[in-house]
Amino acid sequence: MTPRQDRAPLAGGALGGARPAAYTVAAVNAMVRHVLDSGLGPLWVQGEVTGWKRHTSGHCYFSLRDRNAQMRAVMFRAEAQRLPADPDEGMEVRALGRVTLYEPRGEYQFVVREIEGLGAGGLWRLAFERLHRKLEAEGLFAQERKRPLPRFPSTVAVVTSPVGAALHDILQVIGLRAPWTRVVLSPAKVQGDGAPSDIARAIRLVARHGKADVIIVGRGGGSIEDLWAFNDEAVARTIANSPIPVISAVGHEIDVTIADLVADWRAPTPSAAAERAVPDGSAVGRELAGLTRRLGRGLGRTVEQKRLRLQRLDSWLVDGIRSSTRRGRDRLERTAATIDALSPLGALRRGFAVARKEGRVLRTVADLPPGTRFTLRVSDGEVDCHSDSGSGGAADA
Numbered sequence: 391m392t393p394r395q396d397r398a399p400l401a402g403g404a405l406g407g408a409r410p411a412a413y414t415v416a417a418v419n420a421m422v423r424h425v426l427d428s429g430l431g432p433l434w435v436q437g438e439v440t441g442w443k444r445h446t447s448g449h450c451y452f453s454l455r456d457r458n459a460q461m462r463a464v465m466f467r468a469e470a471q472r473l474p475a476d477p478d479e480g481m482e483v484r485a486l487g488r489v490t491l492y493e494p495r496g497e498y499q500f501v502v503r504e505i506e507g508l509g510a511g512g513l514w515r516l517a518f519e520r521l522h523r524k525l526e527a528e529g530l531f532a533q534e535r536k537r538p539l540p541r542f543p544s545t546v547a548v549v550t551s552p553v554g555a556a557l558h559d560i561l562q563v564i565g566l567r568a569p570w571t572r573v574v575l576s577p578a579k580v581q582g583d584g585a586p587s588d589i590a591r592a593i594r595l596v597a598r599h600g601k602a603d604v605i606i607v608g609r610g611g612g613s614i615e616d617l618w619a620f621n622d623e624a625v626a627r628t629i630a631n632s633p634i635p636v637i638s639a640v641g642h643e644i645d646v647t648i649a650d651l652v653a654d655w656r657a658p659t660p661s662a663a664a665e666r667a668v669p670d671g672s673a674v675g676r677e678l679a680g681l682t683r684r685l686g687r688g689l690g691r692t693v694e695q696k697r698l699r700l701q702r703l704d705s706w707l708v709d710g711i712r713s714s715t716r717r718g719r720d721r722l723e724r725t726a727a728t729i730d731a732l733s734p735l736g737a738l739r740r741g742f743a744v745a746r747k748e749g750r751v752l753r754t755v756a757d758l759p760p761g762t763r764f765t766l767r768v769s770d771g772e773v774d775c776h777s778d779s780g781s782g783g784a785a786d787a
Contacts, residue, residue, distance in 0.1 A: 423491035439477045463500040475517030482508040537635045543603035545572040547596040552577040556660040563664035580609040586622035606663045608639030620649040639663035
């Protein structure tokens with residue numbers, strides 16, 4: 391180490407003799423820092439968190455303490471932004487970092503790179519529970535807001551990594567069960583920095599496209615850190631606001647994420663999500679065959695019912711026609727008899743005769759002067775006659 395000029399030892403001596411060399415405060419602090427930096431490598435320190443404050447710069451300042459002592463600590467923005475949650479006051483943690491000296495104040499501090507909460511789940515569990523309480527209070531997990539999944543989707547959208555095993559599993563299952571189904575991929579990072587925003591973007595892209603009937607969002611298994619993108623608030627709200635039903639398939643069966651709880655359906659694995667998204671083709675074929683048989687039987691019963699009804703209608707119609715015909719015939723006969731009784735022919739059949747000459751009816755004696763030739767119409771024909779001159783108008787045949 392080569393101290394700067396202001397950190398060099400100061401020459402001088404005591405009255406009556408030479409004095410020992412003196413260092414500036416800055417030089418001493420620099421040397422101490424050098425000793426700490428070079429003498430102590432990275433180490434884990436366990437203790438309780440106290441006085442945690444996240445500065446507007448993004449740096450986090452706090453102290454670690456145990457029953458007998460405490461030390462100041464800092465976690466700079468680059469590392470702090472990777473924390474799933476800020477630790478609670480008094481939370482027991484393990485912190486990885488290095489001991490150094492803050493030269494301007496001469497205070498030593500622990501520069502932290504990682505923090506692990508002790509206990510079940512640690513900071514990850516703490517962050518999960520905080521977000522869970524918040525979204526549950528808003529009703530985002532409520533069963534009544536879950537939408538039904540389409541039974542026969544024509545298009546399934548998949549939001550996942552294009553190189554992960556999850557996509558392969560989903561495509562394989564859909565290809566076997568429902569090969570007629572169209573599958574579209576909206577690729578996204580599913581792990582690491584930027585993954586939450588990428589997943590949310592991919593879901594919104596599918597929603598804007600509007601062609602999919604259902605969305606599968608997920609990835610394969612991993613540690614809680616690997617799956618943490620699906621515990622992000624932005625991802626949860628994007629799923630909740632999707633106009634298309636969403637199936638969440640994150641990790642393995644034992645893994646449960648916030649995305650699982652918000653989605654319309656939670657599948658334990660990506661393969662199970664694909665099975666839920668599309669029907670089994672062979673089962674559909676059997677169902678269609680059964681429907682065809684039931685339809686045939688139903689149509690047969692309907693036709694038979696219609697036939698019996700038509701037979702009853704036919705009998706009723708025939709009886710009606712016959713009755714109407716009889717009534718009509720009776721009325722016609724009565725009318726004909728009346729007409730016949732009133733007609734000249736009827737009168738002739740009753741013994742009357744009609745004298746005519748040249749088509750004119752002779753009605754009086756004056757119409758028959760002696761010697762007149764005329765025709766006498768009787769019931770069954772005509773007789774040629776002439777009036778007798780000696781009989782005062784009598785007619786001889």
